[in-house]
Amino acid sequence: MLTIAGRTFRSRLFGGTGKFSSPKVMKEALDASGCEMVTVALRRVDLANPADDIMSVLDRKKFLFLPNTSGARDAAEAVRLARLARAAGGGEWLKLEVTPDPRTLLPDPIETLKATEILVKEGFIVLPYMNADPVLALRLQDAGAAAVMPLGSPIGTNQGILTAFQIAIIIEQARVPVVVDAGLGAPSHAAQAMEMGADAVLVNTAIAVAGDPVRMARAFALAVEAGREAYEAGLGERREDAAASSPETGLDFLR
């Protein structure tokens, strides 16, 4: 079971609520995915009127809503947005997205760290979206992030895990759960992340714009399970030095 900030999750697949062709399809796909946490862009929500399209079709008892600050250009904006969301009843959980470059939507490391420090002190449960920078991951954990969310490839590119080498380091060094987020375009990408030892993955675009989002959601759920099973079963090590599997190099002769 996965635990983040004291809360347990049976599913290691988290979902997104953007890009779907309709609220109905979104609900059906997220239900089919089995995920228990979904991220919601605050820019899409009418904070004065939270019972709107996105929020109202999803069962709050089934899904933990993880508001995100997508669109924020700097820490000040993200912090402001987070505070307002919490004041409007959005809860403590927050996916921190500080993305000043509208073309790539890559996260700003400096502003993300600044905002994490402030928000953690204010009692938020902060899950920062970050580039796959191992040192940044350590800094964010030191600052109190509840998890880290390194990207596989930029949002919406569906390129899979282009950052595998760095993500492996992040996983190795992490004291908090690692959620691979962004760029996972196919279930095999999600399986790969889980086989590497990621604690969870977040998928939005690949499900939302699939030909059949409900089926794709199920496919991702299966892939995440498969990848985690494989990881826990202990994948045969890929060793850099080829070693014979028979004991020809045994040392029993030694006295």
Add this chain to the structure above:
Amino acid sequence: MTPEEFTIPDFAELQRLMQRHCHTADVQHALKGDRIDISGLAALLSPAAENLLPQLAARSARITARRFGRTIQIYAPLYLSNFCINRCAYCGFSAGNKIDRRVLTLEEAEQEAMILLGRGFKHILLVAGEAPARLGVDYLAELATRLCNRFAAISIEVQPLEEDEYARLFAAGITSVAVYQETYDRGIYAQVHHAGKKCDFDYRLATPARAAAAGMREVGIGALLGLADWRLDGLAMGMHIAWLRKHYWRAALTVSFPRLRPAEGGFQPLVKVNERMLTQMIFALRIFDPDVGLLLSTREEARFRDGMVGLGPTRYSAGSCTAPGGYAHPELTGEQFSVGDHRSMQEVCADICQKGYDPVRKDWDATFQIKDSGAAMSAPAL
């Protein structure tokens, strides 16, 4: 060091560039690769790409789905004034035209905005003819202050302003600025702009950069189709977008494709641009820049806009009135152009849903614009 300014080669040179990349092989090469450069854009805009329109459409649709989702953002224009000091041959607001002129009082403008809010719009575009003495920065700043907390985002399409003026408007709550070059062909530009500040081609050309430098979240460019060679204007817009991305990476960008419509003054298009050409332009720019917003306004007919859902455009206006005060008083005349799509906001949204897409009424928030005086950042020094 003064910042570099965007310059556009003359159309003869753009024509030569296009001729170097206008073979079917060029088009196929552009369609095969991951990213295309300016020569790839030229190929996709060239006549050789006309027969491959379905392939362009498929590629454009795929890219748009990934980057933007199966969504279309909805907005409405709010015309504030049809006074104009320019004489542009093609525009209903041209100073030479005898139309009913008015500039809305702030209260009237607010009333129009409330009507739009009531209809469900959260994104609005404030539009005005270019007459600073009638409608200037003070007016816009005051109106922005009154409206910005009630809307998700407010854009403006008014006379080109100075950087410090854009900065002031940004602080007042304006999110984005649209300013269309109309045509990047200097010769044609001079031909259709007879008087007024708009005659200054270079000042207008540098305007998107000024808006971006002032911190505007989003900057929109566009060419008025029917004036000059649309392929070359498409190429020029590609260059403009690429330059803005390079020099103002924080600014989100949009491109608009207004096609000449019947208007007071009876101007006839200098160049015929039919629907196939418009779609080729849209697809080519989408493939060239996967992240640029693409606007299709009510200049285009319902049938066309319906058909284009999902193929590239990402923003649709709806229920538009181009006469100042026309939402409260539909009988008013003095329109900028006659609209092609007469559907209401509800009808446009219903039709978008029918096509299997989500009409997004809110995709920003006033919170992004609110500046509390540094209280937000009580951060420890890093």
